[in-house]
Amino acid sequence: MAYTTQTLIETQFGRENVRKWADLNSSGVATEIAARVTLAITNADSLIDATLRDGLYSVPFADPVPTEIIVISTQLAGVDIYTSRGIEDTDAAGEEIHRLNGVHKKAMNTLNAIKAGRIKLDLDRTTSVPKAIEHHHRYCNSPPWGVDTFHRYQGD
16 A cells, blocks of 8 residues: 555645656656656555664554655655656756755654654554554563553454
8 A cells, every 4th residue: 555645746746746757758648757756655655664674663654644744655655756857957057956955854754753752643543553562462461551552453
């Protein structure tokens, strides 16, 4: 399951911008543009999962996906679409600039803060067991907050 959608990317970056950035051949073929957006979403989600793997959360995330992950996926996919076209922006001196560098940096900083535990995700406790609880239950004599709490996380 993808963490974001083309509609969310278009909402953040503008439909016309996304269409222009994803139209690598300048052909206007809707299926090629959609395929490029799908690839960017796959790339973003793969980066998220790879960054968070073996951390506090099990990946890939199940539905409902935490809002923070949706936002990060949307940002990373949009930047991927933008950069795949080739950076065409220049500053007043004619130097190439990356207008979405700040968006990419913000997304990666947030992702790394989630990995480090500085940002906590609000998971649906009936479908997602945080890894720390699962690990404690599996390798210790008792769940960290009692059996009832552990079973609520598992949806039992």
